[in-house]
Amino acid sequence: MPVPFDPDAVWAPKAVHRVAGTLNGVAVRAVITEHDGERGFLLGPAWVRCGVEPGVRVTVVLAPEGPQRGDLAEDVAAALEASPAAGAFFDSLAQFYRRGYLRWIDGTKGRPETRARRITEMVGLLEAGKKQRPRT
Known part of the structure; x- marks a missing residue:
């Protein structure tokens, strides 16, 4: 088509x-x-x-499909902007994977230090080409 x-x-x-x-x-x-x-x-x-x-x-x-850069929280968007490799890989992911990362980060309501740590971890995983974070 x-x-x-x-x-x-x-x-x-x-x-x-x-x-x-x-x-x-x-x-x-x-x-x-x-x-x-x-x-x-x-x-x-x-x-x-x-x-x-x-x-x-x-x-x-x-x-x-799925969340786009303009839909992201400022801190997440800034982290992806600061790492072009992570940002490009995030953009290429299916919405399932993008939403998985975002739910994991949003699960830190009221804990800004945990949120910052998870954003940093997400960027590292995306730079390494990981579609989703390892389950612990």
């Missing part, structure tokens, strides 16, 4: 654009990638049952 815009220009530059929305009113989640020089996302054969076939016009509504 071609995407007629540059997601880097419309949303924000990322290595991977995970999106959610609808296609002819049916929920869809996808990853926008490059195919033969065009941006788009792949649809499986099951979509034919929804009326999606080559050459047929469809209505598509897409938005970036």
Whole structure:
């Protein structure tokens, strides 16, 4: 399914654009990638049952999936901004992993020193390419 815009220009530059929305009113989640020089996302054969076939016009509504940088608390956003590697890896994660990190940090309500420590730990894990923190 071609995407007629540059997601880097419309949303924000990322290595991977995970999106959610609808296609002819049916929920869809996808990853926008490059195919033969065009941006788009792949649809499986099951979509034919929804009326999606080559050459047929469809209505598509897409938005970036999960929490984006602009949605983050200032301290988390600043930490990711200070570490481009961690920030880029965070942006590439599926929403499940991004939300997991954010819930872990938000679980420190009323304990600012613990929150700061967890943010630092999250940045280190992201820099190491870890999708989620090890369970202890």
